[in-house]
Amino acid sequence: MFVDRVKIFVKGGDGGRGCVSFRREAYVPRGGPDGGVGGKGGDVVLQAISHHNTLLPLRYHTEHRAERGEHGGPGNRTGRSGADLVVTVPPGTIARHEATGEALGEVLHDGDRLVLAKGGRGGRGNRSFLSNSNRAPREAEPGETGEERWLRLELRLIADVGLLGMPNAGKSTLLSRISAARPKIADYPFTTLSPVLGVVEAGDTTFVAADIPGIIEGAHAGAGLGLEFLRHVQRTRALLLVVDASGTSGRDPVADLQAVREEVVRFDPALLQRPQMVAATKRDAVGAPDPLPALRRAAEAWGCARCPCPPSAGRACPS
Ligand SMILES: Nc1nc2c(ncn2[C@@H]2O[C@H](COP(=O)(O)OP(=O)(O)OP(=O)(O)O)[C@@H](O)[C@H]2O)c(=O)[nH]1
Numbered sequence: 001m002f003v004d005r006v007k008i009f010v011k012g013g014d015g016g017r018g019c020v021s022f023r024r025e026a027y028v029p030r031g032g033p034d035g036g037v038g039g040k041g042g043d044v045v046l047q048a049i050s051h052h053n054t055l056l057p058l059r060y061h062t063e064h065r066a067e068r069g070e071h072g073g074p075g076n077r078t079g080r081s082g083a084d085l086v087v088t089v090p091p092g093t094i095a096r097h098e099a100t101g102e103a104l105g106e107v108l109h110d111g112d113r114l115v116l117a118k119g120g121r122g123g124r125g126n127r128s129f130l131s132n133s134n135r136a137p138r139e140a141e142p143g144e145t146g147e148e149r150w151l152r153l154e155l156r157l158i159a160d161v162g163l164l165g166m167p168n169a170g171k172s173t174l175l176s177r178i179s180a181a182r183p184k185i186a187d188y189p190f191t192t193l194s195p196v197l198g199v200v201e202a203g204d205t206t207f208v209a210a211d212i213p214g215i216i217e218g219a220h221a222g223a224g225l226g227l228e229f230l231r232h233v234q235r236t237r238a239l240l241l242v243v244d245a246s247g248t249s250g251r252d253p254v255a256d257l258q259a260v261r262e263e264v265v266r267f268d269p270a271l272l273q274r275p276q277m278v279a280a281t282k283r284d285a286v287g288a289p290d291p292l293p294a295l296r297r298a299a300e301a302w303g304c305a306r307c308p309c310p311p312s313a314g315r316a317c318p319s
Pocket residue numbers: 165166167168169170171172173174184185186187188189190191192193213214215281282283284285
């Protein structure tokens with residue numbers, strides 16, 4: 001199951017208490033204070049792991065508490081620090097404060113780490129309070145408490161190209177042909193219910209394409225699957241608008257393209273500033289009249305380049 005939003009509670013470990021102790025040893029008169037410092041509490045750390053692709057495990061495991069630091073000991077022994085607790089997530093996860101929605105940070109690449117809650121410092125033992133005016137201090141500090149907070153984790157998949165289009169346009173079929181991904185393909189709308197990533201090898205370069213569930217007119221108002229999944233194209237560098245251009249399935253490709261673009265604008269107008277291309281599908285089953293010329297004209301009028309040059313590139317397009 002694909003889960004891209006979860007709420008979790010994190011708490012850094014508390015610091016260990018400082019120790020009050022005096023050196024008592026034969027032949028060492030007035031041994032003095034020797035209470036050690038408490039250990040530091042562990043941090044709760046978010047780490048991106050590339051082979052994860054959903055936040056599902058965190059839905060059932062919401063509380064994350066790092067280990068506390070051990071108390072300081074006699075003989076100036078410092079307590080052991082608590083171990084960090086690592087919460088693993090897919091790359092592209094953003095952590096936000098639950099109450100304010102303010103972003104705490106994000107982990108974008110495999111191995112990136114972000115501290116979600118710091119552990120508390122250990123308290124000082126009585127050895128630290130020794131001074132000329134106080135030769136036998138009996139004070140020690142308690143450890144600091146670790147930070148704690150409720151967070152919302154949000155996943156925005158990392159992909160280079162986002163495949164957008166009406167249901168049944170052939171997005172999953174296209175992804176299955178250009179990559180090793182095997183999304184579900186069937187002749188009914190909303191076959192794909194969550195985004196699927198595929199790695200495309202093109203000559204020397206490879207890039208990641210994301211198949212996004214179909215968008216229908218009125219999706220901004222909740223029709224179909226809504227616009228929830230458009231969050232996953234917010235990080236893509238380009239959009240590929242996939243349109244059924246067979247002319248035999250009773251669909252008007254120009255109207256479909258326009259509807260998808262309108263929904264995208266309602267979600268985030270900045271998305272349409274990215275380079276866009278149009279992929280006309282089902283060309284093996286073309287009827288008469290062929291809708292391709294009209295689609296091509298509409299696409300060019302809307303700045304959907306047929307080559308990867310952004311319309312704003314300000315230079316002559318080589319193709
Ligand atoms: N003839 C023909 N059929 C195609 C082509 N591409 C896709 N199809 C068929 O169209 C139907 C829908 O294809 P999908 O790839 O599942 O479409 P989708 O855009 O992913 O659909 P959703 O996941 O529902 O949004 C399937 O029955 C495919 O076999 C094509 O190029 N030619």
